[in-house]
Amino acid sequence: MSDTLTREPLHTALSFLEGVHVEPQQPADPRLQPLAYLYSADWEGQVADRMPGHYDENTQTWVAPPGLPTAGIATYTNTSCYQGSDRCRDDTCA
Amino acid sequence: MTASDPRVLILTQEFDPTVDPVITALSEQGTEVVRVDLSYFPRRLTFTTSDFGDGGRRVLRHKDRELDLDRLSAVWYRRPTAFDFGPDMPEPEKLFARKEAMQAIGGILRATDCLWVNRPDIDAIGELKPYQLELAKRLGFRVPRTLLTNDPAEVAALLDGDGPPIVYKSQIGGVIHYPGAFPGGLLTAVVGDEIRENLDRVGHTMCMFQEYVEKAYEVRLTVIGNTYFPVTINSQEMDSTRVDWRGEAGEVAVLPYGEYHPLPEEVVKRTQALLAELNAVYAAVDFIVTPEGEHVFLEVNPAGQFMWMEHDLELPLGACMADLLKRGGPFRRGDAVQVGY
Numbered sequence: 042m043s044d045t046l047t048r049e050p051l052h053t054a055l056s057f058l059e060g061v062h063v064e065p066q067q068p069a070d071p072r073l074q075p076l077a078y079l080y081s082a083d084w085e086g087q088v089a090d091r092m093p094g095h096y097d098e099n100t101q102t103w104v105a106p107p108g109l110p111t112a113g114i115a116t117y118t119n120t121s122c123y124q125g126s127d128r129c130r131d132d133t134c135a
Numbered sequence: 136m137t138a139s140d141p142r143v144l145i146l147t148q149e150f151d152p153t154v155d156p157v158i159t160a161l162s163e164q165g166t167e168v169v170r171v172d173l174s175y176f177p178r179r180l181t182f183t184t185s186d187f188g189d190g191g192r193r194v195l196r197h198k199d200r201e202l203d204l205d206r207l208s209a210v211w212y213r214r215p216t217a218f219d220f221g222p223d224m225p226e227p228e229k230l231f232a233r234k235e236a237m238q239a240i241g242g243i244l245r246a247t248d249c250l251w252v253n254r255p256d257i258d259a260i261g262e263l264k265p266y267q268l269e270l271a272k273r274l275g276f277r278v279p280r281t282l283l284t285n286d287p288a289e290v291a292a293l294l295d296g297d298g299p300p301i302v303y304k305s306q307i308g309g310v311i312h313y314p315g316a317f318p319g320g321l322l323t324a325v326v327g328d329e330i331r332e333n334l335d336r337v338g339h340t341m342c343m344f345q346e347y348v349e350k351a352y353e354v355r356l357t358v359i360g361n362t363y364f365p366v367t368i369n370s371q372e373m374d375s376t377r378v379d380w381r382g383e384a385g386e387v388a389v390l391p392y393g394e395y396h397p398l399p400e401e402v403v404k405r406t407q408a409l410l411a412e413l414n415a416v417y418a419a420v421d422f423i424v425t426p427e428g429e430h431v432f433l434e435v436n437p438a439g440q441f442m443w444m445e446h447d448l449e450l451p452l453g454a455c456m457a458d459l460l461k462r463g464g465p466f467r468r469g470d471a472v473q474v475g476y
Contacts, residue, residue, distance in 0.1 A: 046241045046255055047173050047217045075339040077305050080324040096149035098198065101158050101170040103150050 141461045142206055144195070145170040147213035153442045154213055160457040169195065169202045173215040176236060182243055193243060204243065208463030209250040211456075212258065213438065250464030252416045252456075253437050261413040261437035264306050264343070268432075270412055274405045276432035279345035287334040293344060294330065300347040301326050302378065308436075309381050322379040348431050352393050353380055354422040357441045358410060359455045360466060363403065363473040366444055367393035392448065395475035402430045403471050411468045413437070416459070448476045 071078065094105040143166055147154050154170065161168045171180055175197060184193040184204075193204035218236050220229045245254070253261070260266065268278045282293050293301060304323040311321050325347060350371055357364040369391040370376040375383045376391060383390055398406075402422070410418055419439025423431040445452045451474070 046237055046244070047215050072336065073339070074336065076303065076330070076333060076336040076342050077311065077321055079329065079333050079336065080303055081311050081321045100162070101145075101168065102155040103152070 140206075141208040141463060142167045142202065143169075143209050143211065143460045144202060144204075144207055145211045145213060146173060146215040147211075148172045148174070148216050151214055153440050154211070156442065156445070156453040157211075157457050157460070160454055161461060164457070164461065166208075166457075166461050167202075169197065169200050171195070171197050171215075173240070174217060174219040176218050176240065177232075178219065178221055182240055184243055193246070204247050207247055207249040209252060209460040210244070210247065211252050211460055212255050248464075250416065250460070250462075250466055252459065253418075254414070257414045258437040261415050261418070261435060264434055267409075267413075267435050270409055271405075271432040274408050274412075275401075276405055276409075277429060278432050279348050281346075282344040283341060285338055285341050287337040290330070290337050290342070290344065291334055294326070298346060301344050302347050303330075304343050304345055306341070306343060309379075322382050325378055347378075348423050349425055350423045351426045351428070352424050354396075354398070354424060354430070355380075355444070356398065356406070356420040356422065357439070357444065357452060358406070358415075358418045358420065358471075359452065360416060360459045361407075361469050361471050362455050363398065363406075363471050364441075364444070364450050364452060364455075365396065365398050365473060366448065366450070366476070367396050369393040390447065396424075397473050397475065399430070403473070407468050407471055409435070416466050417456075450474065450476050 094103055096102075097104045143161055145154055145158065145168060147170065149172060158168050158170060173180070176182070179197060181196045182194075183196070185191065191205075195202045195204060218233055220232050224232065245256075251257075265281075265283055268281060271278050282289060284290065302323050303326050305321050309321055326344070353368045353370045355366045355368060357366070368376070368380050370380040372391040373383055380390060406420060409420075413435065415435070415437050417437070419436040419441065421433040421436075423433060425431060441452045441456075444450050455474075
C-alpha cells in the first residue's frame, strides 16, 4: 500500500500539468535502450504545450476554451506516435 | 452512510477527462463530491484523524471543503499524482516526509469503511499481466502462449521455431513516457527480422512475446460493478488496427466498431470469477474473438479509460459509474447485466 498510493500522472497528460516540467533529453544510444524502443515511433524530443483551459475549483472539472473538444468527452493529445499520426486519443492510452 | 446522503471522494489529477462527466452527473444528482489530487498534500490539503475530544474523527480538508472520512459512500481512485512538498524542502527531508505521508495517508484511507473503485493495492496487483494471464488460464480462458524473459537466448530459440507469428507487447501499455514532452507511442507489434540484430536489447529488462492469434474481431469489455459493456471492435477491417486497435488514432479517427455482440454466458462467468479473484470493482478487459468464435483473454486494465466509448457509442458509462459511487458499498460480485448499443 505504501508504494501504491500515488500514481504516475496520466501518461499523455503529464506535460500539461502545472508545475511539471522536465527539460527533455535526447534519446540514449539505441543499443542501450530496452527492446520496446525498437517498436516505438521515433521521438523528436518536442516540449509539449500546456493543455488549453483551466481547472475550475468550483465545478471540480476541467474547463476547455470554446471551440475545442471538451475534456471528458473526447480529448486529443499531440504525440509522436501511431504510425504517422501525430495525435492520439487520451482515453485510449491506458 | 445511506444512499440518501451520499458523499464521494475522487482522487485524481486536475486534468482527467474520464472523471469530469461523472462529477457533473453526481453533482446534478445532489451528491456531495470532493475531488482532490494528492499532489495538493501537504500545502493545500490536510488529513486529520483524532481520538481526542468527543469521539473519533477523520477528516480531509481542501480549501473550503471538508469531508468526513467516516461518512463516505465511495472513493474513486483514478490518477492521483505524487505528494508535492514544495521547492524549498531539501531532498533528504522530502524523502522522509514522503514516507511518513505514504504510511499515514495510506492507512487513513485504507481504514475508510466504504466502496473503493478500486483500492490502490488491488489495482497494483491486478495490473500485473503475468498474474492476470495465470489467473485467466486457471479459470479456463484460452490466453496467447507467452514468453516473458530478459534472456536473449530464449527469444532466439522462440524465433527459430516454426510456430505462428510472434508479437512483442509491453507490460505497461501504449506509450513510452518522456517527462515534460510528448510521449512516444508503443503498440503491440509483430516481430520480424529486425529483432535478430537487436536481441541483446532483450537483456535490458523484461520483455513479453506472445503468439499472434488470428482474429475475427476484438472486444473491449468495460465492467462497472456488475454491469458489463462489451464493445465490438472490427480490428481486421483497417490496417492500422489489425495488430493493435489502438493504432487508429487522430483528430478524426473512428475506431471500426462492430455490431453489439453480448458475451457468451461462460465468458461472463469466467470474467466475474477473475474479477472476484482480483477484488476489482471496476475493470476494462480485452479479448480477441477468433474466427471459430473463441474468446481469447488478453488482459485486464483495473484503471482503464472508458469515456471515449460513451462519446462514440453513447453508452451510459459515466452514469453507471456515478450510480455505483453514489450507491456505495459493500460491493459483491453477483449476476452480471450486459448493456448493448
